[in-house]
Amino acid sequence: MQDYDMELTMQAPVQEPERQYYFIEEAKKLIAEKSRMLGRPLTFCVTTFGCQMNARDSEKLTGILEQIGYVEAEEEQADFVIYNTCTVRENANLRVYGRLGYLHSLKKKNPHMMIGLCGCMMQEPQVVEKLKKSYSFVNLIFGTHNIYKFAELVVSALSSDRMVIDIWKDTDKIVEDLPSQRKFPFKSGVNIMFGCNNFCSYCIVPYVRGRERSRNPKDIIREIEHLVADGVVEVMLLGQNVNSYGKNLEEPMTFAQLLQEIEKIEGLKRIRFMTSHPKDLSDELIEVMKNSKKICRHLHLPLQSGSTEILKVMNRKYTKEQYLNLVKKIRTAIPDMSLTTDIIVGFPGETEEDFLETMDVVEQVRYDSAFTFIYSKRTGTPAAAMENQIPEEVVKDRFDRLLAKVQEIGREMSSRDTGTIQEVLVEEQNSQDTHLMTGRLSNNLLVHFPGDVSLLGQICQVRLDECRGFYYMGTNVSVNCNLKMNMSAQSTNLPTF
Numbered sequence: 001m002q003d004y005d006m007e008l009t010m011q012a013p014v015q016e017p018e019r020q021y022y023f024i025e026e027a028k029k030l031i032a033e034k035s036r037m038l039g040r041p042l043t044f045c046v047t048t049f050g051c052q053m054n055a056r057d058s059e060k061l062t063g064i065l066e067q068i069g070y071v072e073a074e075e076e077q078a079d080f081v082i083y084n085t086c087t088v089r090e091n092a093n094l095r096v097y098g099r100l101g102y103l104h105s106l107k108k109k110n111p112h113m114m115i116g117l118c119g120c121m122m123q124e125p126q127v128v129e130k131l132k133k134s135y136s137f138v139n140l141i142f143g144t145h146n147i148y149k150f151a152e153l154v155v156s157a158l159s160s161d162r163m164v165i166d167i168w169k170d171t172d173k174i175v176e177d178l179p180s181q182r183k184f185p186f187k188s189g190v191n192i193m194f195g196c197n198n199f200c201s202y203c204i205v206p207y208v209r210g211r212e213r214s215r216n217p218k219d220i221i222r223e224i225e226h227l228v229a230d231g232v233v234e235v236m237l238l239g240q241n242v243n244s245y246g247k248n249l250e251e252p253m254t255f256a257q258l259l260q261e262i263e264k265i266e267g268l269k270r271i272r273f274m275t276s277h278p279k280d281l282s283d284e285l286i287e288v289m290k291n292s293k294k295i296c297r298h299l300h301l302p303l304q305s306g307s308t309e310i311l312k313v314m315n316r317k318y319t320k321e322q323y324l325n326l327v328k329k330i331r332t333a334i335p336d337m338s339l340t341t342d343i344i345v346g347f348p349g350e351t352e353e354d355f356l357e358t359m360d361v362v363e364q365v366r367y368d369s370a371f372t373f374i375y376s377k378r379t380g381t382p383a384a385a386m387e388n389q390i391p392e393e394v395v396k397d398r399f400d401r402l403l404a405k406v407q408e409i410g411r412e413m414s415s416r417d418t419g420t421i422q423e424v425l426v427e428e429q430n431s432q433d434t435h436l437m438t439g440r441l442s443n444n445l446l447v448h449f450p451g452d453v454s455l456l457g458q459i460c461q462v463r464l465d466e467c468r469g470f471y472y473m474g475t476n477v478s479v480n481c482n483l484k485m486n487m488s489a490q491s492t493n494l495p496t497f
């Protein structure tokens, strides 16, 4: 990260990110004053709803809040509470409204409390209208396109006793070099692109995240190099459709080419990415994955539906057969690739036959796991205007059948590496039994094994002794990894999770 020294005697710069560093300084002064007045540090809590994009955005918000002098609190009894919202399904919105009621009761007890709302839900005009009308105790509302302006917005909110609202419809701007605070010291999400151009007919994301914009490869590489120098060994490249990375760059570049550049970064051990659209997953990418030593053996390949008819109305631009052929190609090239997916049931017009096509794909592909969703009507999307919406009880019945199938297959698939020794990245101490550490396999499954916190962030060789549904119990057999462990943990009966 570059240093940006800011003098507050000068006018706020127009240029970014300099402008934001100016406001960071200004916010610092305001927070220090408030803190002196109260005789205690000011605390914050950022709560994230939704996907990994949002999780990464929350790290950026956290980075700025820490720079300006707030101290992170464990819970929402804090001086600044931020909800980074999701709106991909109606449920997500309802949860936010529900929790705002609780925040209001906290705010009545703490007059210094500020409440900020941001993220995808704020990009919906009817949401902002509702908040203005019925949730006037909220201090700050901003959207997905101007999150880089957070420091500036905090200064406005701190200096105003009215609700500050700043929502942009779209942007072509990407601001680099702003602070962020990682949740894990040894792994990090890295945005490679923003927005989505696909307009799947059920999906609100293109409306709330805007058009596709790829980051410059040099900026991505530089960010990862800095992360690695700071202890990161695994990156998760983030984008709504990573397979179309680079198309709109001045010098176009494919996602596969970007991966090859990232692979060269010394000290980086693992590369993951999310999400792939089946229509754009190239042979070049399969080849690069096959030859890579760092790209993890896990591909999230959203199916959405197994019915060619429904896929057409969903605007997914592939057929059932094309999807199955793609899976065959991937499995032929990389037999140990773990596949996961997203599936929607109850899309308008879905017949029992359409649903059985989805079940058929699930049986043929045999996913390691799948996120199954009940179709949710999102205002403004083409599917919301479709007349043939499916009755709730029919959808529920299909959902239950799908979930049972997905879980049955997932259990069988997950256990296939029992008895083998695998590399794992040790991610955390087990919260239920502190003698155990939890690590992640290349294929994204978790393994619990006896060990201690000195292993955190290390890549260890772990023997997978027993599969318990969707995770393993194992033994650390590394020679070069820190083998210090509590021997008593090995002889006790390990708990079930």
Ligand code: 5AD
Pocket (backbone or CB within 6 Å): 088, 089, 202, 203, 204, 302, 304, 342, 343, 344, 373, 374, 375, 376, 377, 378
């Ligand atoms: N209803 C249900 N699920 C949805 N998704 C996106 N939009 C909707 C919707 N309107 C699911 C898709 C996508 C995942 C992130 O969320 O399966 O892949």
Ligand code: SF4
Pocket (backbone or CB within 6 Å): 196, 197, 198, 199, 200, 203, 204, 205, 206, 240, 241, 277
């Ligand atoms: Fe939504 Fe489709 Fe874009 Fe994914 S690819 S974010 S499902 S529109």
